[in-house]
Amino acid sequence: MTDKQAPVPDRYSAFYWENAARGRLAVQACEECGQVQFPPNAVCESCQSQSLTARPVSGRATLYAMTVIRQAFHPAWTDSLPYVIAQVQLDDAPGIRIQTNIVEADPADLKAGDPLEVVYEQRGDVTVPQFRPTQKNGT
Structure with a gap:
């Protein structure tokens, strides 16, 4: 891969x-x-x-919009299918939306307005911010 x-x-x-x-x-x-x-x-x-x-x-955000990708257009993404590309609205920076991936979530469980938090993925020498649903009660 x-x-x-x-x-x-x-x-x-x-x-x-x-x-x-x-x-x-x-x-x-x-x-x-x-x-x-x-x-x-x-x-x-x-x-x-x-x-x-x-x-x-803070890294806290709200899911603004998303799309679910079900076909890998590059071989590196095959093992990630399906994956979510989204725009997230930063909670403490009004008007700022970041295009990102939503990780650690079933795409069917996501909806606009969901609370999110930043997580990081290492890709070579670069650390990439991504978001996941907010963890509650230490889970």
């Missing part, structure tokens, strides 16, 4: 992947107007400032 491809960090997203490697989720924040944004960009999407910094977030 082929390994799943790892994202390739660039100068704007490097902070995101560096934080993930430390088990933290972070988004980009403007030092001028306070706006948060994702995906990372060269300038603030609100005020066009180039004064951007990483802002840690």
Whole structure:
């Protein structure tokens, strides 16, 4: 089997992947107007400032939308079928949605509005944030 491809960090997203490697989720924040944004960009999407910094977030999110993939379009994903690609809304960063995978869940049990938490998968040298249903009562 082929390994799943790892994202390739660039100068704007490097902070995101560096934080993930430390088990933290972070988004980009403007030092001028306070706006948060994702995906990372060269300038603030609100005020066009180039004064951007990483802002840690909790990793708690809500399932916004999802689709279930039942066919592997790359051999590395065959053992993961079916898998879920989703948009999640970060609880403590209003307006920020991240496209990600939902793991550790039966796709049939997922629905919009479900609470989620971040988990991490190592792919080569890159740590990839993904989400799973919130664990309750230590389970």
